[in-house]
Amino acid sequence: MDALNLSTGIDWKFIDQVAEESGQTPSLCYQCGNCTAGCPYTQYFDYPVSMVMRLLQTGQKDTLLSSKAIWLCATCETCTTRCPCEIDVAKIMDTLRIIARRENKVSEKDVKLFYDSFLESMKQHGRLFEMGTLMSYNLKSGHFLADAELGPKVMQKGKISFFPKNIKGRDKVAKIFTRFQEKAKKHG
Numbered sequence: 001m002d003a004l005n006l007s008t009g010i011d012w013k014f015i016d017q018v019a020e021e022s023g024q025t026p027s028l029c030y031q032c033g034n035c036t037a038g039c040p041y042t043q044y045f046d047y048p049v050s051m052v053m054r055l056l057q058t059g060q061k062d063t064l065l066s067s068k069a070i071w072l073c074a075t076c077e078t079c080t081t082r083c084p085c086e087i088d089v090a091k092i093m094d095t096l097r098i099i100a101r102r103e104n105k106v107s108e109k110d111v112k113l114f115y116d117s118f119l120e121s122m123k124q125h126g127r128l129f130e131m132g133t134l135m136s137y138n139l140k141s142g143h144f145l146a147d148a149e150l151g152p153k154v155m156q157k158g159k160i161s162f163f164p165k166n167i168k169g170r171d172k173v174a175k176i177f178t179r180f181q182e183k184a185k186k187h188g
Ligand code: SF4
Pocket: 035, 038, 039, 040, 041, 042, 049, 072, 073, 074, 075, 076, 077, 078, 079, 080, 089, 090, 093
């Protein structure tokens, strides 16, 4: 990885924005590396999670919002539980994804499409309808046959159904989405 110049292009407002939206204090991070040591996805990240924290402390907005790391993070929260400063690092990763979406700077479009298909399914059915989510993702992403070879195996084991099973009170779940969308508009 090339050395990064952290002393130029500092966006101070961005640091405050992420702190406010995540409710965290990024300046507490002292770069111990505990979060990165436990992150199961670090080998796929362009910047390990402790470096994401450093980039945030130095206001490197463009680098962060265009990074792959914020989209490949699986929100497993290992970083959060390992941080000696009690920073909710996973929440910061989440916040960075939300801002990247809002500013239309999504580096991993397929990951975003999968999230969208997953959430749409939750909104419609109150729970995940796996077959619908996969079909929606495959259609929108253009990966029409992605994971198709797994279909017969999971069908045989009765792990996946062709028809959705809605939960009682799915309208209440849909309202959670509406409330979130209204809140997101305010941050617009
Ligand atoms: S939440 Fe994301 S960054 Fe943190 S340990 Fe898990 S995958 Fe890594």
